[in-house]
Amino acid sequence: MSAADFLLSPAVQKLMQVVYAAPDHPYSVNELTQRTKLEPSEVDATLEHLVKSGILAKQKATADQTETVKANRSFVFYRELRSIALKSFAAAEPIRSMLHSKFKNSVVRAFVLGEDNDNVIELLVVHGAVTPDEATMTEACRKLSKALHRHLQVHVISNARLEGLTSRDALTAKLAAASAFEIIAPGDTKAQLPTERLGLLQSARKKLAALSLSQHRSGSQ
Incomplete structure (x- = not known):
């Protein structure tokens, strides 16, 4: 699998959508599994790739907390990846x-x-x-x-x-x-624009032109 294919994989998108929503929040594997609805094994494998690539940072387990991961703000392409996520799947x-x-x-x-x-x-x-x-x-x-x-x-x-x-x-x-x-963009949906109303001056000119045409026809008869 290429790097591009990996970044575009559904598992990565689901995980990054959650992580980038709160980049400084430490997520456990259980929490990410619940939020993404992915299988635990798939979460484990995807997180391993994301941590190795530097996209996510791992925090070691403590006495009262299991091992967690969060977005790595120091990753060289952090801003670019976050922008890509915002403009696409996230x-x-x-x-x-x-x-x-x-x-x-x-x-x-x-x-x-x-x-x-x-x-x-x-x-x-x-x-x-x-x-x-x-x-x-x-x-x-x-x-x-x-x-x-x-x-x-x-x-x-x-x-x-x-x-x-x-x-x-x-x-x-x-x-x-x-x-x-x-x-x-315009034309992407079935929505229609409202019918434009004539301005007062344009409406008056139209009525005057119609009146002049009517008088001209009457005079020529």
Whole structure:
């Protein structure tokens, strides 16, 4: 098995999803087995590879605690791996899947804005003509937070609000940050944008043009 295949294996993804949700928390094999639903033998074998590669750090057993592992922050590619996890199996993929399955008729765009020092993932959801039901969205995010082992901070705005953002809006700076990335782009779902309403000036000009055409026809008869 190559290094790339190993990092992309389901067992590694399940373990890293749990560990990166709380990188400084020491996990025992039993705790990781319960959280990942993997077989103990598979957890043991995967942890051995992760520790040998330097991705995880092992802590020896003490008188009152069994042997544990946690994320190795000193690993040379720690930040890169954590970013990859956030942009794939640890956040982006499950969030995208949830929005596609439950809100495909309302969500037109979605962005992960990043995560803070408490491992809270900030999410921006943009809806079109149909506004997602607030209670349904709250419950779906609650269940997903539990599955991801980390909290979701969710902003829900209309597409018109997104397009109307100015440089003074806090969301503008967050969307422009290096940590932000789009997980649902326009056209990825069945959601439709609302029918644009004509502005007052445009509407008046249209009515005036129609009136002029009517008068011209009457005069030529």
